[in-house]
Amino acid sequence: MSAFLSYAATLLVYLGVNTIACWGLNLQFGVGGVMNFAFILYQAMGAYITAVLTLPAAATQVDERYILGWHLPWPLPLAGAAVAGAALALAVGSFALRPARRDFQATVMLVVSIIAATLVTSEQGWFNGSQGLFGIPQPFAASLGLGIDGYYWFFVAVTAGAALVALLGTDLITSSPWARKLRAMRENADAAAALGVNVRAESIKAYVIGGAIAAVSGGLLVEFIGAWSPAAWGTGETFIFFVAIIVGGLGNNFGAFLGAFLVLGVFLELPTYLPQFASANTEESLQSAAIGVLILAFLWFRPQGIFPERRRRLSRLVPAGVTEPVVTQPTVVQSAATESAALVRDRPQEQRGPAGAVPRTQAPAAAATRAPSARLAVSELRRGFGGVNAVDRLSFELVPGQATGLIGPNGAGKSTALKLIAGAIAPAGGQVLVDGTDVTGQPAYKMARLGVIRTFQHTSEFAKLTVLENLIAAAPEQPGGTLGGALLGRRHARARQQELLGEAWALLADFQLTSLADTYAGRLSGGQRRLVEIMRSLMARPRILLLDEPMAGVNPTLRLTIEEHMKRLRDGGLTMLMVEHELGSVERVCDSVIVMAQGKLLATGTMAELRGNQEVVSAYLAG
Amino acid sequence: MRISLGKAGRPGADGGAGTGTGTAAALTVTGLAAGYGDTPTIADVDLTVGRGEIVTVLGPNGAGKSTLLKAVLGHLRPMAGSVLLGDRELTGLRSDQVCRLSVGYVPQVNDTFPRLTVLENIEMGGYTLARSVMKARLEEVTELYPQLRRLASRQGGHLSGGERKIVAIARAMMISPALLVLDEPTAGLAPRPADELLTEHIAALAGTGVSLLMVEQRAREALAISHRAYVMAAGRVVLSDRAELLLARPDLGEVFLGRAVPG
Amino acid sequence: MSQIVLSLGFGLVTASILALGAVGFTLQFGVTNLFNLAFGETMTVSAFVAYLAMVSLHWNLWWAMAAGGAAGMVLSLLISRLVYLPFLRRGTSQFAMVMVTVAVSFILKNVLQIFSGATYYSYQLPPERPIRILGMVFDARQLTIIGLAAASLLGLHLLFKYTRLGKAMRATSDNGPLARSVGIPTDRVVSAAWLLSGLFAGIAGVALAVDLGTFGSTTGGSYLLPIVAAAVFGSVGEPYGAVLGALVIGLASEVAANYDPQLKDVVAFAILVLVLLLRPDGLRAGRVQMRAEVTA
Numbered sequence A: 001m002s003a004f005l006s007y008a009a010t011l012l013v014y015l016g017v018n019t020i021a022c023w024g025l026n027l028q029f030g031v032g033g034v035m036n037f038a039f040i041l042y043q044a045m046g047a048y049i050t051a052v053l054t055l056p057a058a059a060t061q062v063d064e065r066y067i068l069g070w071h072l073p074w075p076l077p078l079a080g081a082a083v084a085g086a087a088l089a090l091a092v093g094s095f096a097l098r099p100a101r102r103d104f105q106a107t108v109m110l111v112v113s114i115i116a117a118t119l120v121t122s123e124q125g126w127f128n129g130s131q132g133l134f135g136i137p138q139p140f141a142a143s144l145g146l147g148i149d150g151y152y153w154f155f156v157a158v159t160a161g162a163a164l165v166a167l168l169g170t171d172l173i174t175s176s177p178w179a180r181k182l183r184a185m186r187e188n189a190d191a192a193a194a195l196g197v198n199v200r201a202e203s204i205k206a207y208v209i210g211g212a213i214a215a216v217s218g219g220l221l222v223e224f225i226g227a228w229s230p231a232a233w234g235t236g237e238t239f240i241f242f243v244a245i246i247v248g249g250l251g252n253n254f255g256a257f258l259g260a261f262l263v264l265g266v267f268l269e270l271p272t273y274l275p276q277f278a279s280a281n282t283e284e285s286l287q288s289a290a291i292g293v294l295i296l297a298f299l300w301f302r303p304q305g306i307f308p309e310r311r312r313r314l315s316r317l318v319p320a321g322v323t324e325p326v327v328t329q330p331t332v333v334q335s336a337a338t339e340s341a342a343l344v345r346d347r348p349q350e351q352r353g354p355a356g357a358v359p360r361t362q363a364p365a366a367a368a369t370r371a372p373s374a375r376l377a378v379s380e381l382r383r384g385f386g387g388v389n390a391v392d393r394l395s396f397e398l399v400p401g402q403a404t405g406l407i408g409p410n411g412a413g414k415s416t417a418l419k420l421i422a423g424a425i426a427p428a429g430g431q432v433l434v435d436g437t438d439v440t441g442q443p444a445y446k447m448a449r450l451g452v453i454r455t456f457q458h459t460s461e462f463a464k465l466t467v468l469e470n471l472i473a474a475a476p477e478q479p480g481g482t483l484g485g486a487l488l489g490r491r492h493a494r495a496r497q498q499e500l501l502g503e504a505w506a507l508l509a510d511f512q513l514t515s516l517a518d519t520y521a522g523r524l525s526g527g528q529r530r531l532v533e534i535m536r537s538l539m540a541r542p543r544i545l546l547l548d549e550p551m552a553g554v555n556p557t558l559r560l561t562i563e564e565h566m567k568r569l570r571d572g573g574l575t576m577l578m579v580e581h582e583l584g585s586v587e588r589v590c591d592s593v594i595v596m597a598q599g600k601l602l603a604t605g606t607m608a609e610l611r612g613n614q615e616v617v618s619a620y621l622a623g
Numbered sequence B: 001m002r003i004s005l006g007k008a009g010r011p012g013a014d015g016g017a018g019t020g021t022g023t024a025a026a027l028t029v030t031g032l033a034a035g036y037g038d039t040p041t042i043a044d045v046d047l048t049v050g051r052g053e054i055v056t057v058l059g060p061n062g063a064g065k066s067t068l069l070k071a072v073l074g075h076l077r078p079m080a081g082s083v084l085l086g087d088r089e090l091t092g093l094r095s096d097q098v099c100r101l102s103v104g105y106v107p108q109v110n111d112t113f114p115r116l117t118v119l120e121n122i123e124m125g126g127y128t129l130a131r132s133v134m135k136a137r138l139e140e141v142t143e144l145y146p147q148l149r150r151l152a153s154r155q156g157g158h159l160s161g162g163e164r165k166i167v168a169i170a171r172a173m174m175i176s177p178a179l180l181v182l183d184e185p186t187a188g189l190a191p192r193p194a195d196e197l198l199t200e201h202i203a204a205l206a207g208t209g210v211s212l213l214m215v216e217q218r219a220r221e222a223l224a225i226s227h228r229a230y231v232m233a234a235g236r237v238v239l240s241d242r243a244e245l246l247l248a249r250p251d252l253g254e255v256f257l258g259r260a261v262p263g
Numbered sequence C: 001m002s003q004i005v006l007s008l009g010f011g012l013v014t015a016s017i018l019a020l021g022a023v024g025f026t027l028q029f030g031v032t033n034l035f036n037l038a039f040g041e042t043m044t045v046s047a048f049v050a051y052l053a054m055v056s057l058h059w060n061l062w063w064a065m066a067a068g069g070a071a072g073m074v075l076s077l078l079i080s081r082l083v084y085l086p087f088l089r090r091g092t093s094q095f096a097m098v099m100v101t102v103a104v105s106f107i108l109k110n111v112l113q114i115f116s117g118a119t120y121y122s123y124q125l126p127p128e129r130p131i132r133i134l135g136m137v138f139d140a141r142q143l144t145i146i147g148l149a150a151a152s153l154l155g156l157h158l159l160f161k162y163t164r165l166g167k168a169m170r171a172t173s174d175n176g177p178l179a180r181s182v183g184i185p186t187d188r189v190v191s192a193a194w195l196l197s198g199l200f201a202g203i204a205g206v207a208l209a210v211d212l213g214t215f216g217s218t219t220g221g222s223y224l225l226p227i228v229a230a231a232v233f234g235s236v237g238e239p240y241g242a243v244l245g246a247l248v249i250g251l252a253s254e255v256a257a258n259y260d261p262q263l264k265d266v267v268a269f270a271i272l273v274l275v276l277l278l279r280p281d282g283l284r285a286g287r288v289q290m291r292a293e294v295t296a
Helices: A002-031 A039-054 A076-096 A102-122 A147-174 A177-187 A189-194 A199-225 A235-248 A253-273 A280-301 A329-344 A348-352 A414-422 A444-449 A467-474 A483-487 A490-510 A526-539 A556-571 A583-589 A607-612 A614-622 B065-073 B095-100 B118-125 B131-144 B147-151 B161-173 B191-208 B219-225 B243-248 B252-256 C002-032 C039-056 C061-089 C094-116 C140-162 C164-174 C176-181 C186-212 C224-233 C239-259 C263-278 C285-290
Strands: A376-385 A388-397 A403-407 A429-434 A452-454 A544-548 A575-579 A592-597 A600-605 B027-034 B042-049 B054-058 B080-085 B103-106 B179-183 B211-215 B228-233 B236-242 C131-133 C136-138
Touching (some): A002 A039, A002 A147, A002 A199, A002 A253, A039 A102, A076 A102, A076 A199, A076 C263, A102 A235, A102 C224, A102 C263, A147 A177, A147 A199, A177 A189, A177 A483, A235 A253, A235 A280, A280 C094, A376 A414, A388 A414, A388 A600, A403 A414, A403 A556, A403 A583, A414 A444, A414 A452, A444 A452, A467 A490, A526 A544, A526 A556, A556 A575, A556 A583, A583 A607, A600 A607, A607 A614, B042 B054, B042 B065, B042 B211, B042 B228, B042 B236, B054 B065, B054 B191, B054 B219, B065 B095, B065 B103, B065 B179, B065 B211, B095 C176, B103 B161, B118 B147, B118 B161, B118 C164, B131 B161, B131 B191, B147 B161, B161 B179, B161 B191, B191 B211, B191 B219, B219 B243, B228 B243, C002 C039, C002 C061, C002 C136, C002 C140, C002 C164, C002 C186, C002 C224, C002 C239, C039 C186, C039 C224, C061 C094, C061 C140, C061 C186, C136 C140, C140 C186, C164 C176, C164 C186, C224 C263, C239 C263
Parallel strands (some): A403 A575, A403 A592, A452 A544, B054 B228, B103 B179
Antiparallel strands (some): A376 A388, A592 A600, B228 B236, C131 C136
């Protein structure tokens, strides 16, 4: 009986430790999309550091050499482990996360764990080489005087406590706005960057936290076992952890726990109950090979795992009564402004308007509270590709608060110009000025934070986030949107989240897409995704909105809806630059138009003027 | 097959539809509809390219010109209609099958193998040829564009835009295609090389007997070297006529700048 | 000084083996765009096949190496056809494919362990007379390995430059869709790339086992470190760059081992980190520039 109880206790400790580790990996990989193929290294780091912080300076065993040996009281060694894990992750992440390809990153991390194992084994003085450390005193073992079995259960309680803390922490993080940013990054790093996310920095943060969590799990394990050696941490262990969270279900804590239970617990323990039919070695290898087959089967038949990431239905959180715009007065004033503006500017097209236009009622709250229009100017902007000058000494200035069209034949450089302004590509020369400040060469995420928001030519939705999440992810200034903010808790972020939900819902209502609020963006039709992209760019609080062919692939009715919204934004004072081939849309929405050809600015004016401009007509015909 | 030398290659004075060198037209497209997703981007497209003709497809962006090319070349499966090469059915065939049926293709982008030399690039065009035929063809193609001799060992990625296009055309010509399809050959080129490409290099093909189907943005110059042309807008063919007649139309520019086309 | 010259000699041997491995790894990536993390295990399997040939069939080393090379070819082709291609055809994402290759490597390693146990094996080759060349010391076997590597690389170069298949492989690696549209049977080219990469893995695996003296089921897997380092050095996908990387790493690590034997692997790792810090997307950097943005 006692043997069974102590066995059960051991299993529980292992389950707890493995679950904590899986939560760490889930944060890195499931949420952040970082393939940490050096995972076991962090658990090992935690184990080693905990050991050498617990052990006294003088080796208690003969021939056991190691660094530190500070003999710190519990729980300091665990804290030290967390710090060490985080530091190691920072160091490794600084080079391993540099390549853009995730499979390349994964390969580099795998290689890191190989070299680490080699070094630890060969450098005797670090952690006693291949023999490893042993005789590590278990915390409070002596003082509690519980006897072996009793101590086991004490440790179960300790592990349970640690797991609880880890659960609260990771749950807090993974349900925060910051985690939403990570998921967005995971889905489409470029689009996330264009909305202000510093992808590299946030990836490193997720990596570091995961590393710390893995380290703590290692620390607990070594305190229980009392020994640790390179045999405990090969690249195979990393693989098994990955199998666990993929089988259990990526992206959510319960899935990670399920994986820890089923794979690390049940599956690995099973052989002890089967009759022995071969040597221990053979059985272990068979088991490992079976794990390989298991993951292949899951990747083929059920890649989302047993318990997939649950869809976050935010629509039920939308504050009641939001379908009416929050501010009614300004919209009335705005309509008047539109009227007078129409009278001031000679816009015959406005009256001509499309037949059977769908009546638009109120402007969304977001548009009503816009930041003052920004000024955008480019000067001598230059960029070439493979010997061709895509953009050739381009200079223009946008009238703030107006919509400007950017048209021209194929190969004119319009899209490139937009990307240069938004920071997606670096210019070879020239300047980009926002409100008079030189922002040339700033990366995309910094430009986004300045309010320069760009939509993409090919839709770039965050596929596995719902439409509402896509919209909210784009909004700046979210208290829960940084790691620190996330840790401060839900209440800290709640007010702003509610606000944003209201805004997003109102936007959806305007575009008549509220029924899609909780649908995964990846499941939408092409036209719907285009609308989500536009709404998302609006949620990002643009001060200058750069639209890259917003009407591409959009049917005529939808086109009118989008045009109406653009007009409203224009009237609300948003500076817009729209690259578009649909010249009808350009004519209806834009106050003035810039024509580019062969990378240069050809002419500016209204569409009517340009049609009469012989040079422009030639350019279109001459290409 | 002897290729006539020289830069001549201007279309004959009587460039009417389906000039009578052969029996069936080189390419016959009837009632073609194609697109991505559920709704067709182009519909009811009828188009022919006679043997030895140069036919240009013009139109504003979004008109469906590249969709048309993709459907002809087998990159897209047509939703309706048919595509005939001579009297062979092309409809629904995959792109490598289409290629084997003697259709050459010069894409708009990624038209060369950057790390292969010019000579190797062109050789790749003749991949499906027997070795004995390859050498002879290589000679013939080099006669068509003598500047290739000078560029022979330059890497594909180190060429200027204009030079790349010539290499791409030479490559496509290696299989002596019955039909050569060019997708916006002057895209991304500065005015002078673009002009040269159209008026000299592409026009030179007219003398080789190959039929040309070309999508172009530089409408005037393209029309100047073509026999006939089609203008597309919003997925349909809105104008079709002999090139010189289209060129003479005063409202051509307005068609491009978005005005509706009368009649 | 003489010590350094001596270690240069060792470096040549190391570089030769590394070049074979790195080129096999990188040329397959170039054509298929897949990081095949089961490459190391392919090397190990080949080393074992050679061992069996020598012990059971009493073949001499070189015939056994040929058997190893053949085994590598067969294994590579089988894995690509039975596992990778089906997953790729389904549209499996890039990072899921990494999991697939790691799963394959894991299965291979463990199956090997079932048969070989945890012991280390050795070809138990008789020691040979040292041959002195320019201050460096080799034995006949090592010279043969260097020669073999040089010949293989030369053969590969000739293949790439002068044969139809070789040019088709380069074309497919350069611009897959264009290659297809020109009539190149890219499926067959891809299979050829796997076969070739398997062959190189096989020869490298056996050569590595000879050089190390002993080998086990984990030998190939750990060799992934210098292979990736060498491949990244010249930009992954570029076989000629990988050879240069192998030379640099091979020579540098042996010279460093002069001062401290532990430094061998560290050098490869340090070079990898350096390259990543300086040129993180050295991956086909030249190619990215080729793509002219010619749409709007």
